[in-house]
Amino acid sequence: MEGFPLKNSAIDIEKDFKKYETIAEKLKAIAHPYRLCIVRGLLSGECNVTTIQECLNLPQSTVSQHISKLKSAGIIEGKRNGLEICYRVVDNDIINAVKLLFND
Amino acid sequence: MEGFPLKNSAIDIEKDFKKYETIAEKLKAIAHPYRLCIVRGLLSGECNVTTIQECLNLPQSTVSQHISKLKSAGIIEGKRNGLEICYRVVDNDIINAVKLLFND
DNA sequence: TAAAAGTATTATTATATCTTAATATTACAA
DNA sequence: TTGTAATATTAAGATATAATAATACTTTTA
Numbered sequence: 001m002e003g004f005p006l007k008n009s010a011i012d013i014e015k016d017f018k019k020y021e022t023i024a025e026k027l028k029a030i031a032h033p034y035r036l037c038i039v040r041g042l043l044s045g046e047c048n049v050t051t052i053q054e055c056l057n058l059p060q061s062t063v064s065q066h067i068s069k070l071k072s073a074g075i076i077e078g079k080r081n082g083l084e085i086c087y088r089v090v091d092n093d094i095i096n097a098v099k100l101l102f103n104d
Numbered sequence: 105m106e107g108f109p110l111k112n113s114a115i116d117i118e119k120d121f122k123k124y125e126t127i128a129e130k131l132k133a134i135a136h137p138y139r140l141c142i143v144r145g146l147l148s149g150e151c152n153v154t155t156i157q158e159c160l161n162l163p164q165s166t167v168s169q170h171i172s173k174l175k176s177a178g179i180i181e182g183k184r185n186g187l188e189i190c191y192r193v194v195d196n197d198i199i200n201a202v203k204l205l206f207n208d
Numbered sequence: 209t210a211a212a213a214g215t216a217t218t219a220t221t222a223t224a225t226c227t228t229a230a231t232a233t234t235a236c237a238a
Numbered sequence: 239t240t241g242t243a244a245t246a247t248t249a250a251g252a253t254a255t256a257a258t259a260a261t262a263c264t265t266t267t268a
Contacts, residue, residue, distance in 0.1 A: 016141075017137065017141075019206075020137040020138075020140045020141050020144075021137045023140060023205050023206070024134075024135050024136055024137045024139075024140050026205075027131050027134060027135035027140070027205075028132075028135040028136075030128075030131060031128050031131035031132040031135040032128050032132075032255095032256090033121065033124040033125045033128045034124075035128075036124045036127060036128050036131070037120075037121075037124050040124075048214075048215090049214070049215060049216095050213090050214065050215085058257090058258095059257075059258055059259080060214085060215075060216095060258095061215095061216080061217085061218095061257085061258060061259075061260090062256085062257060062258065063215095064215060064216055064217085065216090065217090065256085065257080065258090066256095067215090067216090068216075068217090069255095078215095080215095080264085080265085082214090082265065082266065083212095083213055083214045083215085083264080083265055083266065084213090084214060084215085085214075085215065085216095093204065093205050096204055097201045097204055097205060100197065100200055100201055100204065101127050101130075101131075101197050101201060102123075102127070136225095136226090152244080152245090153244070153245060153246095154243090154244065154245085162227090162228095163227080163228055163229080164228095164244085164245075164246095165227085165228060165229075165230090165245095165246080165247085165248095166226085166227060166228065167245095168245060168246055168247085169226085169227085169228095169246090169247090170226095171245090171246090172246075172247090182245095184234090184235085184245095186235065186236070186244090187234080187235060187236065187242095187243055187244045187245085188243095188244060188245085189244075189245065189246095
Protein backbone atom coordinates (compact mmCIF):
# COMPACT_ATOMS: atom_id res chain seq x y z
CA MET A 1 0.00 0.00 0.00
CA GLU A 2 2.97 2.33 0.66
CA GLY A 3 6.14 3.05 -1.17
CA PHE A 4 5.12 4.06 -4.64
CA PRO A 5 6.46 7.40 -5.69
CA LEU A 6 3.69 8.56 -8.02
CA LYS A 7 0.87 8.96 -5.56
CA ASN A 8 1.21 12.53 -4.39
CA SER A 9 0.17 15.77 -6.00
CA ALA A 10 0.12 16.29 -9.75
CA ILE A 11 3.25 18.43 -9.45
CA ASP A 12 5.17 15.69 -7.71
CA ILE A 13 4.03 13.21 -10.28
CA GLU A 14 5.30 15.39 -13.10
CA LYS A 15 8.60 16.09 -11.41
CA ASP A 16 9.21 12.53 -10.38
CA PHE A 17 8.26 11.14 -13.72
CA LYS A 18 10.78 13.36 -15.42
CA LYS A 19 13.47 11.82 -13.28
CA TYR A 20 12.37 8.33 -14.24
CA GLU A 21 12.43 9.33 -17.88
CA THR A 22 15.87 10.89 -17.60
CA ILE A 23 17.42 7.90 -15.92
CA ALA A 24 15.61 5.46 -18.18
CA GLU A 25 17.08 7.29 -21.18
CA LYS A 26 20.59 6.81 -19.86
CA LEU A 27 19.93 3.18 -19.11
CA LYS A 28 18.52 2.61 -22.57
CA ALA A 29 21.69 4.05 -24.01
CA ILE A 30 23.85 1.42 -22.34
CA ALA A 31 21.30 -1.40 -22.54
CA HIS A 32 22.87 -2.91 -25.64
CA PRO A 33 25.76 -5.39 -25.69
CA TYR A 34 27.89 -3.39 -28.12
CA ARG A 35 27.34 -0.10 -26.38
CA LEU A 36 27.96 -1.67 -23.01
CA CYS A 37 31.18 -3.04 -24.41
CA ILE A 38 32.16 0.34 -25.79
CA VAL A 39 31.51 2.05 -22.46
CA ARG A 40 33.40 -0.54 -20.47
CA GLY A 41 36.24 -0.43 -22.96
CA LEU A 42 36.43 3.34 -22.70
CA LEU A 43 36.57 3.05 -18.93
CA SER A 44 39.94 1.38 -19.22
CA GLY A 45 41.41 4.14 -21.36
CA GLU A 46 40.40 6.67 -23.97
CA CYS A 47 40.04 5.29 -27.43
CA ASN A 48 39.25 6.28 -30.99
CA VAL A 49 36.51 4.82 -33.15
CA THR A 50 38.82 2.79 -35.36
CA THR A 51 40.20 0.89 -32.40
CA ILE A 52 36.74 0.19 -31.07
CA GLN A 53 35.63 -0.90 -34.49
CA GLU A 54 38.50 -3.36 -34.87
CA CYS A 55 37.92 -4.78 -31.40
CA LEU A 56 34.22 -5.30 -31.92
CA ASN A 57 34.68 -6.41 -35.50
CA LEU A 58 31.74 -4.39 -36.77
CA PRO A 59 31.17 -2.14 -39.77
CA GLN A 60 32.38 1.40 -39.22
CA SER A 61 28.95 2.95 -39.56
CA THR A 62 27.50 0.59 -36.98
CA VAL A 63 30.09 1.59 -34.43
CA SER A 64 29.65 5.23 -35.29
CA GLN A 65 25.91 5.03 -34.74
CA HIS A 66 26.34 3.38 -31.36
CA ILE A 67 28.89 6.03 -30.41
CA SER A 68 26.41 8.63 -31.53
CA LYS A 69 23.71 7.29 -29.21
CA LEU A 70 26.05 7.25 -26.25
CA LYS A 71 27.05 10.80 -27.05
CA SER A 72 23.45 11.99 -27.39
CA ALA A 73 22.66 10.47 -24.00
CA GLY A 74 25.50 12.44 -22.45
CA ILE A 75 27.37 9.31 -21.50
CA ILE A 76 30.50 9.87 -23.54
CA GLU A 77 32.28 12.86 -24.99
CA GLY A 78 34.73 13.06 -27.85
CA LYS A 79 37.76 15.28 -28.38
CA ARG A 80 39.22 15.55 -31.82
CA ASN A 81 42.93 14.92 -32.08
CA GLY A 82 43.93 15.41 -35.69
CA LEU A 83 42.20 12.77 -37.74
CA GLU A 84 41.05 10.79 -34.77
CA ILE A 85 38.42 11.54 -32.15
CA CYS A 86 39.12 10.28 -28.65
CA TYR A 87 36.10 9.37 -26.59
CA ARG A 88 35.77 9.06 -22.84
CA VAL A 89 32.95 8.29 -20.44
CA VAL A 90 31.78 11.42 -18.67
CA ASP A 91 28.65 10.38 -16.77
CA ASN A 92 29.60 9.45 -13.24
CA ASP A 93 26.42 7.58 -12.43
CA ILE A 94 26.89 5.40 -15.48
CA ILE A 95 30.55 4.88 -14.70
CA ASN A 96 29.67 3.63 -11.23
CA ALA A 97 26.73 1.55 -12.39
CA VAL A 98 28.78 -0.21 -15.05
CA LYS A 99 31.61 -0.88 -12.64
CA LEU A 100 29.08 -2.26 -10.19
CA LEU A 101 27.43 -4.53 -12.76
CA PHE A 102 30.76 -5.95 -13.93
CA ASN A 103 32.33 -6.11 -10.48
CA ASP A 104 35.19 -3.93 -11.71
CA MET B 105 45.03 1.09 -28.39
CA GLU B 106 44.54 -0.75 -25.09
CA GLY B 107 41.59 -1.53 -22.92
CA PHE B 108 39.07 -3.13 -25.18
CA PRO B 109 37.86 -6.47 -23.96
CA LEU B 110 37.19 -8.21 -27.24
CA LYS B 111 40.69 -8.48 -28.57
CA ASN B 112 41.85 -11.83 -27.28
CA SER B 113 41.11 -15.36 -28.44
CA ALA B 114 37.84 -16.39 -30.04
CA ILE B 115 36.90 -18.18 -26.82
CA ASP B 116 37.38 -15.06 -24.73
CA ILE B 117 35.38 -13.07 -27.20
CA GLU B 118 32.49 -15.50 -26.98
CA LYS B 119 32.58 -15.68 -23.21
CA ASP B 120 32.90 -11.95 -22.74
CA PHE B 121 30.20 -11.18 -25.21
CA LYS B 122 27.78 -13.39 -23.37
CA LYS B 123 28.36 -11.35 -20.27
CA TYR B 124 27.65 -8.14 -22.15
CA GLU B 125 24.48 -9.65 -23.51
CA THR B 126 23.35 -10.84 -20.10
CA ILE B 127 23.90 -7.51 -18.42
CA ALA B 128 22.44 -5.60 -21.35
CA GLU B 129 19.28 -7.71 -21.03
CA LYS B 130 18.88 -6.74 -17.41
CA LEU B 131 19.49 -3.10 -18.20
CA LYS B 132 16.97 -3.18 -21.00
CA ALA B 133 14.41 -4.53 -18.55
CA ILE B 134 14.73 -1.47 -16.31
CA ALA B 135 15.41 1.04 -19.09
CA HIS B 136 11.83 2.23 -19.23
CA PRO B 137 10.31 4.93 -17.03
CA TYR B 138 7.35 2.83 -15.88
CA ARG B 139 9.44 -0.23 -15.15
CA LEU B 140 12.05 1.86 -13.39
CA CYS B 141 9.25 3.32 -11.30
CA ILE B 142 7.89 -0.12 -10.52
CA VAL B 143 11.30 -1.38 -9.43
CA ARG B 144 12.01 1.64 -7.29
CA GLY B 145 8.56 1.43 -5.79
CA LEU B 146 9.03 -2.22 -4.96
CA LEU B 147 12.33 -1.37 -3.27
CA SER B 148 10.44 0.55 -0.63
CA GLY B 149 8.11 -2.32 0.20
CA GLU B 150 6.42 -5.28 -1.42
CA CYS B 151 3.39 -4.42 -3.43
CA ASN B 152 0.63 -5.92 -5.52
CA VAL B 153 -0.22 -5.06 -9.10
CA THR B 154 -3.37 -3.13 -8.26
CA THR B 155 -1.46 -0.70 -6.08
CA ILE B 156 1.17 -0.19 -8.73
CA GLN B 157 -1.51 0.31 -11.32
CA GLU B 158 -3.29 2.96 -9.29
CA CYS B 159 -0.05 4.78 -8.57
CA LEU B 160 1.05 4.84 -12.18
CA ASN B 161 -2.45 5.46 -13.46
CA LEU B 162 -2.10 2.99 -16.32
CA PRO B 163 -4.38 0.29 -17.73
CA GLN B 164 -4.11 -2.97 -15.89
CA SER B 165 -2.79 -4.89 -18.87
CA THR B 166 -0.03 -2.35 -19.43
CA VAL B 167 1.20 -2.72 -15.87
CA SER B 168 0.92 -6.46 -16.09
CA GLN B 169 3.04 -6.57 -19.22
CA HIS B 170 5.73 -4.43 -17.64
CA ILE B 171 5.68 -6.65 -14.56
CA SER B 172 6.00 -9.61 -16.87
CA LYS B 173 9.15 -8.23 -18.49
CA LEU B 174 10.76 -7.54 -15.14
CA LYS B 175 9.90 -11.07 -14.07
CA SER B 176 11.29 -12.62 -17.26
CA ALA B 177 14.53 -10.74 -16.76
CA GLY B 178 14.84 -12.18 -13.27
CA ILE B 179 14.60 -8.78 -11.65
CA ILE B 180 11.44 -9.32 -9.64
CA GLU B 181 9.61 -12.32 -8.23
CA GLY B 182 6.00 -12.67 -7.23
CA LYS B 183 4.39 -14.61 -4.43
CA ARG B 184 0.69 -15.21 -4.53
CA ASN B 185 -1.26 -14.26 -1.46
CA GLY B 186 -4.90 -15.11 -2.02
CA LEU B 187 -6.19 -12.95 -4.82
CA GLU B 188 -3.16 -10.74 -4.88
CA ILE B 189 0.40 -11.38 -5.98
CA CYS B 190 3.11 -9.61 -4.05
CA TYR B 191 6.22 -8.73 -6.01
CA ARG B 192 9.70 -7.94 -4.77
CA VAL B 193 13.02 -7.09 -6.38
CA VAL B 194 15.39 -10.04 -6.21
CA ASP B 195 18.38 -9.05 -8.35
CA ASN B 196 21.05 -7.55 -6.15
CA ASP B 197 23.00 -5.90 -8.92
CA ILE B 198 19.88 -4.13 -10.11
CA ILE B 199 18.92 -3.18 -6.57
CA ASN B 200 22.29 -1.53 -6.07
CA ALA B 201 22.37 0.07 -9.50
CA VAL B 202 18.93 1.61 -9.05
CA LYS B 203 19.78 2.90 -5.59
CA LEU B 204 22.95 4.38 -7.01
CA LEU B 205 21.18 6.09 -9.90
CA PHE B 206 18.56 7.64 -7.62
CA ASN B 207 20.95 8.44 -4.78
CA ASP B 208 18.78 6.38 -2.43
C1' DT C 209 44.79 21.30 -54.06
C1' DA C 210 44.27 16.28 -54.54
C1' DA C 211 44.37 12.06 -52.13
C1' DA C 212 43.72 9.49 -48.10
C1' DA C 213 42.49 8.47 -43.22
C1' DG C 214 39.15 8.84 -39.57
C1' DT C 215 34.60 9.65 -38.56
C1' DA C 216 29.62 11.04 -39.29
C1' DT C 217 25.24 11.02 -41.72
C1' DT C 218 21.60 9.22 -44.65
C1' DA C 219 18.52 5.88 -46.44
C1' DT C 220 16.62 1.45 -46.20
C1' DT C 221 14.96 -2.87 -44.55
C1' DA C 222 14.18 -5.87 -40.82
C1' DT C 223 13.05 -6.58 -36.24
C1' DA C 224 11.58 -5.32 -31.66
C1' DT C 225 8.98 -2.71 -28.38
C1' DC C 226 4.88 -0.12 -26.58
C1' DT C 227 0.17 0.46 -25.58
C1' DT C 228 -4.31 -1.13 -24.91
C1' DA C 229 -8.80 -3.47 -25.59
C1' DA C 230 -10.55 -7.88 -25.24
C1' DT C 231 -10.34 -12.18 -23.23
C1' DA C 232 -8.70 -15.73 -20.12
C1' DT C 233 -7.16 -17.51 -15.71
C1' DT C 234 -7.05 -18.05 -10.71
C1' DA C 235 -8.77 -17.76 -6.11
C1' DC C 236 -12.09 -16.48 -2.88
C1' DA C 237 -16.91 -15.60 -1.17
C1' DA C 238 -21.86 -15.82 -1.18
C1' DT D 239 -21.60 -23.24 -8.32
C1' DT D 240 -22.07 -18.60 -9.57
C1' DG D 241 -20.19 -14.15 -9.21
C1' DT D 242 -16.44 -11.16 -8.53
C1' DA D 243 -11.72 -9.41 -7.67
C1' DA D 244 -6.83 -9.70 -8.96
C1' DT D 245 -3.84 -10.77 -12.38
C1' DA D 246 -2.20 -12.75 -16.91
C1' DT D 247 -2.39 -13.49 -21.86
C1' DT D 248 -3.48 -12.47 -26.64
C1' DA D 249 -3.94 -9.73 -30.63
C1' DA D 250 -3.13 -5.67 -33.30
C1' DG D 251 -1.55 -1.31 -34.81
C1' DA D 252 1.77 2.35 -33.95
C1' DT D 253 6.28 3.59 -32.98
C1' DA D 254 11.16 2.82 -32.13
C1' DT D 255 15.49 0.49 -32.70
C1' DA D 256 19.13 -2.26 -35.27
C1' DA D 257 22.32 -3.14 -38.94
C1' DT D 258 24.64 -1.72 -42.93
C1' DA D 259 25.78 0.04 -47.58
C1' DA D 260 26.49 4.28 -49.65
C1' DT D 261 27.80 8.82 -49.22
C1' DA D 262 29.51 13.00 -47.02
C1' DC D 263 32.40 15.57 -43.96
C1' DT D 264 36.91 16.87 -41.69
C1' DT D 265 41.73 16.95 -41.14
C1' DT D 266 46.28 15.90 -42.51
C1' DT D 267 49.88 15.05 -45.80
C1' DA D 268 52.00 14.88 -50.30
